[in-house]
Amino acid sequence: MKEFTNSVNRRNTSSMKWDRMDRIYGIENTEDLLPMWIADMDFAAPEPVLEALRDRLEHxxxxxxxxxxxxxxxxxxxxxxxxxxxxxxxxxxxxxxxxxxxxxxxxxxxxxxxxxxxxxxxxxxxxxxxxxxxxxxxxxxxxxxxxxxxxxxxxxxxxxxxxxxxxxxxxxxxxxxxxxxxxxxxxxxxxxxxxxxxxxxxxxxxxxxxxxxxxxxxxxxxxxxxxxxxxxxxxxxxxxxxxxxxxxxxxxxxxxxxxxxxxxxxxxxxxxxxxxxxxxxxxxxxGEPWLEKLLQTVSDNMDYVIENVTAAVPGVSITKPQGTYLLWIDYKGTGLSEEEMMDKLLNKGKLALEPGTKYGEAGRGYLRMNVATPLSTVQEGVQRFITAMND
The missing domain is CATH 3.40.640.10 (Type I PLP-dependent aspartate aminotransferase-like (Major domain))
Incomplete structure (x- = not known):
């Protein structure tokens, strides 16, 4: 499944996910931030879609x-x-x-x-x-x-x-x-x-x-x-x-x-x-064959995050979703406020996740993490999360 293991450089492509973090998080220099926030993938679209777009372009x-x-x-x-x-x-x-x-x-x-x-x-x-x-x-x-x-x-x-x-x-x-x-x-x-x-x-x-x-x-x-x-x-x-x-x-x-x-x-x-x-x-x-491979990739990525983050960070719990490629991370057990958690992630871990209150006050105490990205990026994100939480 090489289409889900290869990293694609998305910087300087007018990518909301990669190139607009300065405006989203209020940080001037975001070159060292790893974005795992907005819900798009770091995978290329299915090859049949790319072929159809090439054909349309060549017309x-x-x-x-x-x-x-x-x-x-x-x-x-x-x-x-x-x-x-x-x-x-x-x-x-x-x-x-x-x-x-x-x-x-x-x-x-x-x-x-x-x-x-x-x-x-x-x-x-x-x-x-x-x-x-x-x-x-x-x-x-x-x-x-x-x-x-x-x-x-x-x-x-x-x-x-x-x-x-x-x-x-x-x-x-x-x-x-x-x-x-x-x-x-x-x-x-x-x-x-x-x-x-x-x-x-x-x-x-x-x-x-x-x-x-x-x-x-x-x-x-x-x-x-x-x-x-x-x-x-x-x-x-x-x-x-x-x-x-x-x-x-x-x-x-x-x-x-x-x-x-x-x-x-x-x-x-x-x-x-x-x-x-x-x-x-x-x-x-x-696109169905591509989708089947994607779902397996995302499921494996979720398992990796859940196993490693919850083992390394006391007070954090994650229930595996039934759908989507988004993890909803419960950190209420850490005792940290949202402001404290986001400060640790952004400034110490250099990891951009979404604060739960973006989804309403009912989301306070949660983070949203997008794992539709190669395993190497997921591994880096997990390490940054752990680093952010280490005293």
Whole structure:
């Protein structure tokens, strides 16, 4: 699996992960910092995707493009094969990413002052987008239990009664790495239907699941309530194509779909560029063997971090995620504040991880570490973590 052992020099490539740490962490010189923070990989994309991009480049003409039926077929076939989800091409609307898709849904289907429900700790745009659009953010904090999280359904129902119009759901969960159980998904749908709340299900991590766990699309378990669900999917997280900017909203309800289509037209941003089309189709048609190797690599990397960090650093515990390539590291047992922990990591260990409060106050006492990188980098990151924590 040499494609997952070779290190690629990403510095000076306009990489957010490698070249913007000065702005993110407020450190002038970041040349000696090792970034294991933002959720993109240090692996090259699958070779079939690279070949498709080369072919598109060699064509030499880059006029206006659109998402062809063949692209939609590739998405539909992938979702059916990987997740037993039967979709239709007509349900799909393209967008430049899941985050801008979330913004479109909030803007289109809610109004200023409407309640938007989230379940922290959770991906930061789930809170920042509603707040910036002057919506009322309603939080139902997840229950922390044995290194994982559960939904507090009693509080969830109470939250839905606070003039909530939309629930933004992270399925699978980032940063916790939870693959939600079908019974939990059904209860989410039941309660949202009871209070006539729409659901935006962010399923960008759906392909990054470790056996024996299996992702359940919310639409599949929703039954008669499927029309209240808007699902966001993308090849970008799965195949390390975030810079290509390609996502799909899957919207079975025609009225909701037309409203979102009109919103896209109003902002002039509906179709994908020529390279995004080529990459998307190649990834879904030919990327599965690469993905299988990636998952094994990430799983092994996680095992390495968990074994070595927890053995060397008292007070740190890590539960292996069920999905994603992100570790959620619990350091509450060290007694360190977040400020103290980040100071040790950045200034002593020279290691850039994400502080848990980026995911809401419920994330205090945690760090997020990205291990989608060669083992040599993981080993270096572990050593830096241990160095940071040595007195």
């Amino acid at each position: 030499g003409v880059f006029g206006y493009s659109y998402v062809c039926e063949d692209c939609k077929d590739a998405i539909r076939e992938w979702l059916l094969k990987k997740h037993d989800w039967q979709t239709e091409n007509d349900w799909m609307l393209s967008h430049h990413g899941v985050v801008p898709a979330i913004a479109s849904v909030v803007e289109t289907l809610t109004s200023e002052g409407d309640g938007i429900l989230i379940t922290p700790p959770v991906y930061p745009p789930f809170s920042s987008i509603p707040i910036l659009q002057k919506r009322n953010l309603v939080e139902c904090i997840l229950i922390e239990k044995e290194g994982s999280y559960e939904i507090d359904f009693e509080k969830f129902e109470e939250s839905l009664q606070k003039d909530v119009r939309l629930f933004i759901f992270c399925n699978p969960h980032n940063p916790g790495g939870i693959v939600w159980k079908e019974d939990d998904l059904k209860e989410v749908v039941r309660l949202c239907a009871k209070y006539d709340v729409l659901i935006l299900s962010d399923e960008i991590h759906a392909d990054l699941i470790f056996a024996p766990y299996k992702h359940s699309p919310l639409h599949v378990v929703a039954g008669d309530e499927a029309n209240r669900i808007i699902t966001c999917v993308a090849p970008t997280k799965t195949f390390n194509l975030a810079g290509i900017q390609a996502a799909m909203m899957i919207i079975p309800d025609e009225d909701l779909r037309e409203q979102l289509r009109d919103n896209g037209m109003a902002h002039g941003q509906m179709e994908l560029n020529a390279f995004a089309n080529a990459a998307l189709k190649a990834a879904y048609r030919h």
